[in-house]
Amino acid sequence: MTDIAPALELTGIDMHYGFVRALDSIDFTVGQGEVVGLLGDNGAGKSTLLKVMSGAHRPTGGAIRVHGEEKSFHSPSAATHAGIQMVYQDLALVDAQDIATNLNIGREILRKGPLGWLGFVDHKAQRKRSEGELEKLGVRTAAMTRPVEMLSGGQRQVVALARSATRITGERNGILLLDEPTAALGYEQTQQVEALIRRMADQGIAIVLVTHNFPLATAVCDRITVLNRGRKVADVPTAQTNYDEIVGWVTGARPSMFV
Amino acid sequence: MSMTVPKETNEAVAPAQAGVTAPVPSVRVESDPPGIRALIFIRDRGIFVLWALLIVGFGFWANPYFASVTNAVLVANAAALTAIFAAGVAVGIICGALDLSIPGVAALSACTCGWLLNNGQPVWVGLVAGMAVGVLVGLANGVISLRGFNPIIVTIGTLSITSAAASILVGGYTIPGLTDLKFMGTQRYLGVPAPVYIAAAVFIVGTVFLTRTRDGLRLMAVGGNAEAVRRSGIHADRYKVLGFVISASCAALGGLVTTAVVTEASPAASPGIIFTALTAVALAGVSLAGGRGSLPRVLVGALILATIDNGLTIKGIDPYWGTGLTGFLLLASLGLEKWISTTVSNRLVATAQASVHTGTR
Numbered sequence: 001m002t003d004i005a006p007a008l009e010l011t012g013i014d015m016h017y018g019f020v021r022a023l024d025s026i027d028f029t030v031g032q033g034e035v036v037g038l039l040g041d042n043g044a045g046k047s048t049l050l051k052v053m054s055g056a057h058r059p060t061g062g063a064i065r066v067h068g069e070e071k072s073f074h075s076p077s078a079a080t081h082a083g084i085q086m087v088y089q090d091l092a093l094v095d096a097q098d099i100a101t102n103l104n105i106g107r108e109i110l111r112k113g114p115l116g117w118l119g120f121v122d123h124k125a126q127r128k129r130s131e132g133e134l135e136k137l138g139v140r141t142a143a144m145t146r147p148v149e150m151l152s153g154g155q156r157q158v159v160a161l162a163r164s165a166t167r168i169t170g171e172r173n174g175i176l177l178l179d180e181p182t183a184a185l186g187y188e189q190t191q192q193v194e195a196l197i198r199r200m201a202d203q204g205i206a207i208v209l210v211t212h213n214f215p216l217a218t219a220v221c222d223r224i225t226v227l228n229r230g231r232k233v234a235d236v237p238t239a240q241t242n243y244d245e246i247v248g249w250v251t252g253a254r255p256s257m258f259v
Numbered sequence: 260m261s262m263t264v265p266k267e268t269n270e271a272v273a274p275a276q277a278g279v280t281a282p283v284p285s286v287r288v289e290s291d292p293p294g295i296r297a298l299i300f301i302r303d304r305g306i307f308v309l310w311a312l313l314i315v316g317f318g319f320w321a322n323p324y325f326a327s328v329t330n331a332v333l334v335a336n337a338a339a340l341t342a343i344f345a346a347g348v349a350v351g352i353i354c355g356a357l358d359l360s361i362p363g364v365a366a367l368s369a370c371t372c373g374w375l376l377n378n379g380q381p382v383w384v385g386l387v388a389g390m391a392v393g394v395l396v397g398l399a400n401g402v403i404s405l406r407g408f409n410p411i412i413v414t415i416g417t418l419s420i421t422s423a424a425a426s427i428l429v430g431g432y433t434i435p436g437l438t439d440l441k442f443m444g445t446q447r448y449l450g451v452p453a454p455v456y457i458a459a460a461v462f463i464v465g466t467v468f469l470t471r472t473r474d475g476l477r478l479m480a481v482g483g484n485a486e487a488v489r490r491s492g493i494h495a496d497r498y499k500v501l502g503f504v505i506s507a508s509c510a511a512l513g514g515l516v517t518t519a520v521v522t523e524a525s526p527a528a529s530p531g532i533i534f535t536a537l538t539a540v541a542l543a544g545v546s547l548a549g550g551r552g553s554l555p556r557v558l559v560g561a562l563i564l565a566t567i568d569n570g571l572t573i574k575g576i577d578p579y580w581g582t583g584l585t586g587f588l589l590l591a592s593l594g595l596e597k598w599i600s601t602t603v604s605n606r607l608v609a610t611a612q613a614s615v616h617t618g619t620r
Contacts, residue, residue: 077492092487094480096551105480106491108473119472150607 005068006031007206008053008084008175013062015048015230022048023059024230032173035197035207037221037238039214041250044227046210047179053208054086054177055079066175083174085164089183091156093163095149102148103130103163133166138199154189157181158196165200173204182213194220214246228252295603302599306543306559306592313563317570324573332451338565339454340517342558344536346461347509349557352540353469354502355482355549356410360400361536362528363421364507365514368392370425372515373434373524382439386515393511394504396421401500410503422528434524444519454516458558461509466554478502483550539564541589544596563588 006029015023023045030036040046051057053064055073064071066082073079076086093102104126110116127144134140139158148156161181168174178197182190190213197220201207211217217224218238226234226249233256234241234249248254301308318326344361351358372389376382400417404410443453469475480488481498488495513532518524539560545552564585571581 076490080492088490090486092484092490094483094487094550096483096546097476097480101476101480102487105477105488106493108476110473119474121471121473121476123471150604152607 005065007034007067007173008208009065009068010049010053011063011065013049013052013064014060015045015052015057016060021230023052025062026227026230026232028225028232030175030206030208032206033201033204034223035201035209035221037217037224038208038210038227039212039217039224039246039250040227043229044250045230046227049227050086050177050179050208050210053079053175054084056086080167083168084177085168085174086177087160087164087179087181089180091160093148093156093160096147098145098147099142099151099159100127100130100144102159103133103166107167130166134162136203137162137165137196139196152189154185154192157185157189157193161193161196161200165205168205173206175206175208176200178207178209178211180211180213181209182211182216190216214243218243218246226250228256231256233257292606295606298599298603302544302596302603303553303556305595306556306563309588309592310559310563310566313566313570317566317573321570321573325570330569330573332455334562334565334569335455336452337569338558338561339452339458340513340520341535341539341564342458342561343454343461343509343513343516344532345539345557345561346458346465346554347506347513348533348536349540349543349545349552349554350465350469350478350509351502351506352545352547352549353482353552354478354499354506355485356400356404356414356499356502356506357547358400358414358503358506358510359411359533360396360414360417360421360507361510361513362530362532363418363425364393364396364510365517365532366425366526366528367396367421367428367514368511369514369518369524370429370434370526372440373437373518374428376437376439377434389515390508390511392421393508396511397504397507398500400507401503404503405496405499418528422526425526425528429524429526431526433526435522437518437522437524440515440519440522442519443516444522454520457512457516461512462554462558465505469554474498474501479550535564536561538585538589542585542592544592 008028008030010026010028013023013026013028014021026045026049028036028038028049038046038049048057052059055076055078058073064073066084071078071082073082079086094105097105100123109122109125109129111120111122116122130144139162142151142155148159151159161176161178164176168176181197182193185193194216197207197209201222209217209221221238223237224234224241224246225232226246228249229252233252233254234246235257236245245254249256314326324330344365347361348358368389371392372385375385375388396417400410400414403413403417443457446453448456467475469479477488477493478498478501481495482502485495485499488498540552540557542560542563543552543556545557567581567584568578571578571584
């Protein structure tokens, strides 16, 4: 995955809360079409780093580059604008509305002509677009008119992922940040989400995956980055490591790669 | 912790998953089993069935007086005012806030209009001013609630303020003799009283707005999950305020129509308005949690209340029996809704799990 510039590049990110160093000069990159797993124990700094990427936190020091351009995010919407979408654990779907409405909210297709000037939505076109987008992602969930509250946990996760994915595939492929996408899912559903993550990467989306689920990480990630107490202790292609090594880095039993 | 998830599990099941490598060529629109569709139909359209049953029942029981066009017009007219207020309550709830200031807004709007007419202003000025009162109070409700205060308390506050303002404006007395408003009160067009047309217009516009337009859909979405809407890059707060404005505007309209019907503007904010409206809304299955509900069902809710009242009156039965019956209907509909929702989601989850293979690789 040697792109000219990585999709997202963080260099020397520091994050201090008073005397607490939540992040200590972290370097992190993810290229287009690459899935990078961000692992670590509770309190290792994964979530903090993810929040720095999503614009929810401003780092104390360090630089963020998106497609080679230096950016400074004042807010999550600035990050969204730069093509970064975060999928939260709580999914944030509108339960009472159907899949199509959920996928299209915020970027509705209006009807042509005078009805469009009045703000009338073209439901048919929206359904069609969403079906096309889901097809492109190779996803099959349920009828587009099914309310989200009537979907299983896996299907909801798929809808949430697809919603984010469809928002960042503009003229330039975006970056997707996933926070524990399979936390509440069973085996089958995890498989479904895993397949979707791979497919999104194949389409050129850069994906950062924060998870506690090591089997998932080893199955789906191209590269794995491990944090331990705010420092990066490992950054290896998945093919060159194994489950035991990762557990060692996460628990601190294995020395850092960078000393 | 999940760290202890043994890798063996993953590998042990992996061969099973290798067997289901059917590529999915296209997005297939799946349809639900008929049983589930029937349940969903009852949940979404059950109130129409209930109303039909009531009409048929009263039609036989109160024969020949109930089932006539004249009586239908009476029922519609009786339901019209409740329906206008119920539309306001429903939009408020759908958008995520129960607006209790409705009776106060209705009184203030009626008194503003009455006071202006009494002071020689033309009718249109009075009506516009009355509606403006609604919009302004709605804005105030919305903006104050957005500061993080509980909307119920905020609207109780504005209820007191608006009803006090109404009394102050008219000196505590009812303004009588407002016959200029007859055209939207007791006047009949094609044999149907004006309030019926007004209520019909409110519900047609409201339904189209909520289900067909971008802003309406967003309004409903904000009531369902404001955070989801916010993360889609939409100013969710604006839609919250819009909900309050629509709610208070319906209240103002209701106040004006009431004034037109009784030809006097009363500063008394009757809490009965909101409870009758709430009953209609609750019968229609509009969840107090927000985000769901349909205006046509609310309209039928109001019609059911009027039908029961009317039928029992024809049979010469005391009205408190009707109140009691409505209470039972309300509780029964709650129970039914709960049962259907649970059953549907249980069954759907069962089938979803069974078909998830085909949905993956």
